[in-house]
Amino acid sequence: MTASLMTEELFRADAYLTTCQAKVIALVDTGIQLDRTVFYPTGGGQPGDTGSLITADGRVISIVDTQKGETGIVHVPAEGSPSLNIGDEVTARIDWERRYRHMRMHTPLHLLCAVVEGGVTGGQVGESKSRLDFDIPGDKPDKETLTARLNELVQGNHGVQPRWVSDEELAANPNLVRTMSVKPPTGQGRVRLLDIEGVDLQPCGGTHVRATGEIGQLLVSKIESKGKQNRRIVVSLMDP
Template sequence: MSASYPRPYAVDHPHQHALEGHALDARPGAVLLARSPFYPGGGGQLADRGTLTWNGIVRDVVGFEHSLDGLWHLIAGDMAPAGLIHLQIATSFRQLMCEQHTVAHLVNSAVYRLFDGALLTGVRMTDGTEFSVDFDLTKLSPEQLRAVEDAVNAAIADDRPVRAFDMNYDDAQAKDGLFRAKSVAPPRQPNGLIRIVDIDGLDQQACGGTHLASTGQARRIRILKVDNKGRQNRRFRIGLTD
């Protein structure tokens, strides 16, 4: 049975891009911190980029390790951080991840509604203006693709608030539509709860990533292409427009 780790601080504070704190533990090339503005990645979302600074020394964060006590930050080089540590994420990259993740929810919502509950099979966010979302679908018509694109852009234009709340994991599983992935789902938290992301009046689903504060902060999208990735898997290639 896999360990159930506390969820990252960044999930509940996506707009906090810097923090200071003392190490809980350290070793060459790594430091354990109780709180961190860094999102360590997961669910198709890329890990945050940024730096740690202590005693005038600055090092890039190159990876993460989960722990029941907190999050280990792996840094370039073999120094062991000590004293007061300043953590700073790359703000523009976090904004891009929040935008792509929020748009992915909008695409998911439109596909789920227009294709009789079609489930998500994968998300691949990137460091550019294009990313992909996969669904358990067999075929699509040009008219159906336009309907998905129009629904997403309408939700962006509506500027709907995006919020999150916790609910009992078993209650969430019993409610239709909160778990949208075909084979994976956000894990049960140590307290028996699951985080639900709510796009006001439009969509609710279990999710452990970071998001925009409202849909209007996202750019309009175009569905650039749909690839066949198996007999019953279609990859939507999404482009964020200027």
Template sequence: MTKKLFWENSYKTEFEAKIIELTKEGVVLNQTLFYPKSGGQVSDHGFLKAGDTIFEVDYTIKKEDEIIHHIKSDFKEELKIGKIVKGKIDWEYRYGIMKAHTSQHLFSALILNKYNIETSKVYIDFEEVVLELAQNMDYTQLKSVFNEVNSICISDNQKIEVKTMNYEEAKKCSNEIRGFVPEHSKIRLVQIESNDLVCCGGTHVHNSIEIGPLLIDSFKKNREIRYYLGKKAVNMLSDINIDLLISAELLNQPTLKLKQATEKNLNLISNLQQENKNLIIRTLNLISQIPTTSINNISIYIIDMNIENKILTKEFKNFPSNSLLIANLSNNKFRVFSKCKDVKANEIVQYLIEKFGGKGGGSDNSAQCSIDYESMDILNEIRIVLNRK
């Protein structure tokens, strides 16, 4: 069994321990400060020193009551059972995880306290957290909770305390505990003043202001919140700041009015798209009245425009009978529509593919293809197809 020194003092970085077991991947110690991956929190990494030799521990995992320290290099020669080693965790990394973990308690607790929404899953990494909520939350709710969490993490100075009690005691006060109480003989509870009380075996900071400001990176499907803190948040904030400045200059707007400017521009784009669509429909209507040419009583219409298939299909219904419409889209793509008994749309497409290479297909009335050859005279090719009838 490995004694969990990180539970006694999460701020301690160095320790001494005895090797009690060797596994294929690494060593098991009688006690350790290395937190093993569990409860949504990533593991610590660092070093073990035996004599003058340093071994890198890249991760630690839990196996029943033991913690395996995974050693990157070949260690079997020097590390033997009974040997005393000195351990040192990567403090900057651990501290970033402690801050992230504590912020997660606070965030989850406030979402539950304010909106009765539980957190169903968490992922805690170095200066990064993902919360998966059991129910949807809207942006107004998110903003309200986020402001409160940030205020506590920046200036509210709330204490984080750990207490242990036996299972029966914990069960008695389970209505005050967020989440479930595991059936262990000793229960470890983490409390953030009047905001949160939860069973947890992770590592946490002592005071909320150690966490610092949080920055939300994404809010997917109104349920998944990914946020950063510490250096990750500051770096991201700097990037966003510069991007905002560039966007503000491009849009010729003050930075703080970018949201309104973006909404205005999106409306403008939407109106332009609608006007463009109306214009295309009017153009198709005009084109349908004057064929490009006529061969064997078939009216041929050729248009060089990138038009959506939905619009073409709908508008071709208004073309006269015995019409053949060829839309030359961008990148050697063609769409063919036919109202002729003698010439099928797919027949033309297959002819083009066979002659010039490419791919495509379709039905008697509608077909499309991408042609490999660039300088093709489409009208000339249609003429060849019709004249061989």
């Protein structure tokens, strides 16, 4: 069975949900599986959410990571957390401030794809800075020029929303896929895309802001050579 099919992924449709009611459906070595969740699992360079599960009788289980398991999304509890049983009802609550900063950092990486030519060879989303690695022959891009172009797109307040295409549609449009080493998951009949209106369209399962104006001011803080043609571009949020 494909991972996460047993867990309804509420964050896919609405990244702004912070809580939900859920039921424990499995207990595995690494943690707790729920029938539905607002917790995003580590993937696509974006860290898994942290937060808490709260029982009806007031027990609080601190969640320190969220991962994709073999049969669903696994919520990893802190060591020494209260135990749960299958069938228990809980309120799942993410650390919204941390998640929102990840959203404000993930969307700029898609903007970066729109202004930098070349395939993506790797990436990582952080709370205050993130990076993408590009396969770029020739000279390194200019930091000041990229910074200006990114902030122009932020100020344009372009709408951001997910949409879906069939496996066949994606196969017929291979240019939508920018990543060179990791391909989007197929085999379930459809693939989730992130559409930044008039700017960028590519497969992505992560969480994002609703409009680029929410991102805030950006800075291309570093461009490094990581090989003959590999360039690492680091983007930072300017607010503390």
